[in-house]
């Protein structure tokens with residue numbers, strides 16, 4: 001199984017085991033994983049996670065308060081994904097778009113599945129007839145994250161300039 005498939009399955013199992021439905025409550029997800037989230041004001045966007053695997057009560061996500069709610073949600077989901085995928089004992093930071101190591105791609109795939117699970121997309125797709133703005137509101141994600149998921153799932157979509 002590819003590491004990317006594994007990342008997706010890990011997200012799905014976590015949602016199912018903990019009865020989490022969309023839009024996913026990230027505070028609750030963090031609580032389940034024993035992670036504290038700190039919202040701080042720092043330059044730029046993004047988040048980082050401190051994940052001490054030998055000391056399970058020392059998990060902390062530090063997230064920039066200077067971003068939209070959708071960006072915030074994606075970045076928190078991304079850091080939670082690092083914990084779920086057991087990328088441990090490191091402080092993981094945001095990398096430039098080019099030159100992303102595999103564990104960063106894995107975390108993005110896992111985060112996308114946490115926020116926009118495949119099976120839920122299919123249901124919502126029929127409900128909203130592929131309208132990206134309605135879909136993104138439904139899942140509380142950015143338009144770009146929603147479009148990316150539709151592309152991955154090969155589903156038609158409309159009402160967006162990300163075409």
Ligand SMILES: [Zn+2]
Nearest residue numbers: 092093104107
């Ligand atoms: Zn990361």
